[in-house]
Amino acid sequence: MSREMYDNRTAFADELIALAETDDRIVAVCNDSVGSSNLTGFRDRFPDRLINVGIAEQNMVGVGAGLADRGLIPFVCAAGPFLTGRSLEQIKADVAYSGHNVILCGMSPGMAYGELGPTHHSVEDLSWLRALPDIDIVVPADREQTRRAVRDAVDHPRPTYIRVGRHKVPDVTTESTPWERGKMQMLRDGGDVTLIGTGTLVSRALEAAERLGDEGVHARVLNASWIAPFDEDAVVRAACETRGVVVAEEANVAGGLGAAVASVIAQLPRNRVPVRILGLREFAPTGSTDFLLEHFGLTGEGYANAAREVLADA
Amino acid sequence: MIETDALQVDRWRELRERIDAAPAADRVELLTERANWTRRSVVRMIDAARAGHIGGDFSVTDILTVLFNSVLRIDPSRPEWQDRDRFILSKGHCAAALYSTLAWSGYFSPDALSTFMAPMSELNGHPNRRKVPGVETNTGPLGHGLPVGVGAALAARLAGGPERVYVVLGDGEMQEGSNWEALMSAAHYELDNLFITIDRNRLQQGARTEDTNGLDPLPERLAAFGWEVREIDGHDYLALIEAYRPSESGRPVAVVANTIKGKGVSFIEDRVEWHHKVPTEEQVELALKELA
Numbered sequence: 001m002s003r004e005m006y007d008n009r010t011a012f013a014d015e016l017i018a019l020a021e022t023d024d025r026i027v028a029v030c031n032d033s034v035g036s037s038n039l040t041g042f043r044d045r046f047p048d049r050l051i052n053v054g055i056a057e058q059n060m061v062g063v064g065a066g067l068a069d070r071g072l073i074p075f076v077c078a079a080g081p082f083l084t085g086r087s088l089e090q091i092k093a094d095v096a097y098s099g100h101n102v103i104l105c106g107m108s109p110g111m112a113y114g115e116l117g118p119t120h121h122s123v124e125d126l127s128w129l130r131a132l133p134d135i136d137i138v139v140p141a142d143r144e145q146t147r148r149a150v151r152d153a154v155d156h157p158r159p160t161y162i163r164v165g166r167h168k169v170p171d172v173t174t175e176s177t178p179w180e181r182g183k184m185q186m187l188r189d190g191g192d193v194t195l196i197g198t199g200t201l202v203s204r205a206l207e208a209a210e211r212l213g214d215e216g217v218h219a220r221v222l223n224a225s226w227i228a229p230f231d232e233d234a235v236v237r238a239a240c241e242t243r244g245v246v247v248a249e250e251a252n253v254a255g256g257l258g259a260a261v262a263s264v265i266a267q268l269p270r271n272r273v274p275v276r277i278l279g280l281r282e283f284a285p286t287g288s289t290d291f292l293l294e295h296f297g298l299t300g301e302g303y304a305n306a307a308r309e310v311l312a313d314a
Numbered sequence: 315m316i317e318t319d320a321l322q323v324d325r326w327r328e329l330r331e332r333i334d335a336a337p338a339a340d341r342v343e344l345l346t347e348r349a350n351w352t353r354r355s356v357v358r359m360i361d362a363a364r365a366g367h368i369g370g371d372f373s374v375t376d377i378l379t380v381l382f383n384s385v386l387r388i389d390p391s392r393p394e395w396q397d398r399d400r401f402i403l404s405k406g407h408c409a410a411a412l413y414s415t416l417a418w419s420g421y422f423s424p425d426a427l428s429t430f431m432a433p434m435s436e437l438n439g440h441p442n443r444r445k446v447p448g449v450e451t452n453t454g455p456l457g458h459g460l461p462v463g464v465g466a467a468l469a470a471r472l473a474g475g476p477e478r479v480y481v482v483l484g485d486g487e488m489q490e491g492s493n494w495e496a497l498m499s500a501a502h503y504e505l506d507n508l509f510i511t512i513d514r515n516r517l518q519q520g521a522r523t524e525d526t527n528g529l530d531p532l533p534e535r536l537a538a539f540g541w542e543v544r545e546i547d548g549h550d551y552l553a554l555i556e557a558y559r560p561s562e563s564g565r566p567v568a569v570v571a572n573t574i575k576g577k578g579v580s581f582i583e584d585r586v587e588w589h590h591k592v593p594t595e596e597q598v599e600l601a602l603k604e605l606a
Binding site for chain 2: 051056060070074098
């Protein structure tokens with residue numbers, strides 16, 4: 001598969017600027033991350049609507065809540081680990097519990113910061129935020145989904161966390177791919193095994209499905225664009241209609257997407273199927289993003305191996 | 315969400331007009347009456363709930379009374395009015411004083427005060443904007459109100475709105491780093507529409523602030539962070555009203571209100587154990603008598 005690869009931050013910034021041209025409720029807030037959040041264009045076009053609070057993430061999220069209180073739509077942008085880790089209590093109290101419509105944009109999530117190491121990896125965000133009610137968690141898989149996530153946030157503002165990927169990925173959806181809040185999209189149907197992915201992992205799940213297809217195994221591929229609200233129905237269907245489920249995420253397995261899937265399947269009265277969860281179980285060693293994804297088996301081959309295992313267990 | 319009490323709003327409006335029109339001495343009398351009314355409500359609420367934060371409720375009551383009855387541009391019959399002044403009680407544990415103030419202003423019926431902290435009540439131990447009109451943001455964990463206030467003040471400026479933003483903080487709460495992030499930010503943006511009031515009662519949950527993590531010299535520290543500082547007696551109504559005059563420097567305004575924790579009831583005043591102690595039946599009677 002030789003395809004063009006893209007940094008989703010570009011699509012994010014382009015869409016945000018395009019919408020802000022006609023909607024002056026849109027403001028951006030960041031923590032000295034104008035460049036890394038790809039907000040240079042936004043700042044140049046709307047200097048007054050870019051609020052850079054400096055290196056102060058707790059204040060940044062609170063400021064977002066205050067802006068939302070007047071009906072503005074703040075896109076609060078910061079590297080994922082600092083946005084979610086440093087200001088988790090602000091996300092809980094000021095955004096989710098208060099019901100302030102702040103759009104939290106976790107830039108460069110997962111292991112996008114590769115060699116900078118675990119302090120800069122955002123692999124806990126899905127688990128931390130899944131523990132909170134009343135906040136959407138959106139993980140766009142490509143440029144199109146990134147644009148849609150931004151548009152959605154403006155059309156229906158609600159407390160939301162969006163993972164905005166930096167590690168380059170190919171396009172896996174088109175304008176005609178369904179996009180509905182809280183729904184996974186079936187990118188490929190199959191009756192033998194289900195591969196569930198999110199963000200970076202979606203193209204890798206599709207790659208695995210190709211490989212398995214060559215072996216005569218029909219894999220279904222589900223893109224979990226929403227971690228919350230969570231599409232339990234899609235998981236139930238996968239458990240009933242296929243013989244095993246593999247979930248992979250660029251995140252810690254404790255409490256993330258895999259845990260959400262396993263929790264649904266474990267509570268089924270029947271039709272239980274074997275489940276494999278691929279992700280992180282330790283702090284990452286030193287290495288580039290590609291190296292680390294490979295290291296943790298977060299690859300097409302990793303998916304395919306796990307699929308063969310669950311089918312052997314089934 | 316509990317609903318506005320139209321009749322109570324009318325009473326509040328009438329009182330507010332009387333306060334505005336009154337000569338200084340009468341103004342003080344009217345505000346004293348209203349503040350004691352609030353304190354008596356707080357005693358009854360805490361007595362019924364058998365829980366609460368009476369010491370901080372009483373130190374902040376005069377500040378709340380002045381803001382809601384003489385300063386804030388609000389219309390309690392329209393809590394969502396776009397141009398309203400924003401009020402945030404960052405020391406959310408003093409919810410009883412806030413609820414009482416809101417109810418007597420007509421945001422909801424004073425009858426609801428009897429449900430304070432009861433099962434399923436909208437009146438949780440800490441205020442919830444999704445349930446209680448007049449609450450702008452949910453507080454309780456300390457160090458949250460001021461950052462939200464900075465955002466609200468920035469929003470007013472961006473939207474060209476006329477409103478001011480008032481945040482009331484506890485002094486112990488100034489030990490939270492997030493407040494100093496927000497203080498820097500407000501000064502940087504020269505938010506002259508932002509007014510904070512620090513309820514400087516010098517006691518925190520476990521001990522005196524100065525024996526815990528000292529804040530002095532607080533006014534000087536705030537000034538060094540770029541704020542216009544006004545240090546006053548937080549139980550002096552006229553001084554409080556005066557302290558909320560417009561910013562004279564184009565910078566945000568910090569009112570350091572020196573207060574007495576437990577103000578108004580002799581045996582509660584300035585005693586660390588009354589942070590969240592609940593009065594006995596006999597103490598309730600005594601407190602109500604002193605506040606009569």
